[in-house]
Amino acid sequence: MSVPLLDLTPQYESIQEDVDAAIARVVRSQGFVLGPEVEALESEVADYLGVAHAVGCASGTDALLLPLRALDLAPGDEVIVPAFTFFATAGAVWNAGLKPVFCDVDPVTFNVTRETVEEAWTQRTRAVIPVHLFGQMAPMSELEALAGERDAVVLEDAAQSIGARQRTTSGDDWVFAGAAGWAGAFSFFPTKNLGAFGDGGLVSTSDPEVAERVAKLRVHGGRQMYHHEMVGTNSRLDALQAAVLRVKLPYLEEWARERRANAAFYDEALRNIDQIVLPRTMEGNFHVFNQYTIRAERRDELRGHLGDLGIGSGVYYPVPLHMQPCFAELSGSAGDLPAVERACEEVLSLPVFPGLGEGRMERVADAIRQFFRS
Numbered sequence: 001m002s003v004p005l006l007d008l009t010p011q012y013e014s015i016q017e018d019v020d021a022a023i024a025r026v027v028r029s030q031g032f033v034l035g036p037e038v039e040a041l042e043s044e045v046a047d048y049l050g051v052a053h054a055v056g057c058a059s060g061t062d063a064l065l066l067p068l069r070a071l072d073l074a075p076g077d078e079v080i081v082p083a084f085t086f087f088a089t090a091g092a093v094w095n096a097g098l099k100p101v102f103c104d105v106d107p108v109t110f111n112v113t114r115e116t117v118e119e120a121w122t123q124r125t126r127a128v129i130p131v132h133l134f135g136q137m138a139p140m141s142e143l144e145a146l147a148g149e150r151d152a153v154v155l156e157d158a159a160q161s162i163g164a165r166q167r168t169t170s171g172d173d174w175v176f177a178g179a180a181g182w183a184g185a186f187s188f189f190p191t192k193n194l195g196a197f198g199d200g201g202l203v204s205t206s207d208p209e210v211a212e213r214v215a216k217l218r219v220h221g222g223r224q225m226y227h228h229e230m231v232g233t234n235s236r237l238d239a240l241q242a243a244v245l246r247v248k249l250p251y252l253e254e255w256a257r258e259r260r261a262n263a264a265f266y267d268e269a270l271r272n273i274d275q276i277v278l279p280r281t282m283e284g285n286f287h288v289f290n291q292y293t294i295r296a297e298r299r300d301e302l303r304g305h306l307g308d309l310g311i312g313s314g315v316y317y318p319v320p321l322h323m324q325p326c327f328a329e330l331s332g333s334a335g336d337l338p339a340v341e342r343a344c345e346e347v348l349s350l351p352v353f354p355g356l357g358e359g360r361m362e363r364v365a366d367a368i369r370q371f372f373r374s
């Protein structure tokens with residue numbers, strides 16, 4: 001019995017009729033770019049997140065880039081990003097003409113903290129991009145407080161964390177990923193918790209001016225055709241993607257519950273293995289487990305062993321961003337960010353997708369146990 005890291009077939013099969021009908025509806029309408037399907041998705045996602053505005057765009061990468069462009073900062077202004085994230089977080093900063101400044105992460109959650117961000121702060125810091133990695137939010141109230149004190153904004157990279165939430169400071173309410181900062185960036189890449197049938201992204205914000213600017217920037221900087229107040233780009237969301245996402249959105253909570261149940265299964269099945277560290281959900285957090293990521297001794301050997309048994313796993317991420325060749329001119333070097341560098345050597349993500357089933361998780365757990373016994 002092989003176990004893939006991710007298999008989206010059972011999900012598709014469970015909603016096939018509705019998805020196929022939604023696609024047919026768009027095809028019949030012959031309206032393929034933006035339009036009513038995208039507007040409907042934007043308003044449904046805004047309601048779900050509890051924000052005033054959502055603006056669809058072409059990818060999660062653009063969902064980071066467009067709000068950064070909307071800030072209208074000076075070239076060389078700095079944006080603090082974790083060095084342990086998908087490349088797009090830092091790439092978007094660079095492509096906005098700004099300087100990514102890398103910070104360390106909390107070794108337990110792999111997320112930035114107020115302290116790690118503060119260490120990277122300079123006179124030129126204008127924004128911070130906490131990444132809500134693997135499905136759990138970074139400590140937003142602390143980050144918002146820090147940025148507020150220093151007149152900077154917090155752009156949440158919520159690409160992996162749609163549906164994740166956190167108790168508010170008073171503790172009686174939840175605030176969703178993408179609703180806690182100045183703006184939030186989401187990805188609908190197929191492997192994310194809400195995945196399209198191709199690329200797609202969305203910016204969330206409760207600031208009407210930011211929403212307006214992002215909506216202009218995604219269509220070459222003008223809401224009226226052939227009149228351009230800013231230089232934007234083409235970052236439109238397709239109606240076909242929006243139609244698929246609208247079918248999936250009502251199932252998102254159920255799929256998150258299943259991911260959480262799968263995580264709980266592994267927590268129990270793997271708890272007595274000394275050579276690994278299990279992911280931890282911090283108090284007041286609702287983790288949506290886009291990834292179930294352990295730390296392991298002899299990680300690469302373990303991964304090879306799993307692969308030999310037909311079990312998929314992933315290393316997110318093997319190389320710290322401050323050590324990527326393309327950022328050499330920022331002069332990062334080994335030893336700068338110890339928690340990030342250690343994470344890159346130890347992390348291993350296991351299959352956790354909805355529809356995985358206990359039999360296959362048992363097999364994954366057995367294989368890990370067997371590896372450390374031998």
Ligand SMILES: *Cc1c(COP(=O)(O)O)cnc(C)c1O
Pocket residue numbers: 059060061062085086088089131157159160186187188189199200201
């Ligand atoms: C996937 C991802 C992105 C980029 O999203 P795309 O839709 O692939 O452009 C950005 N940040 C993080 C943390 C991601 O996981």
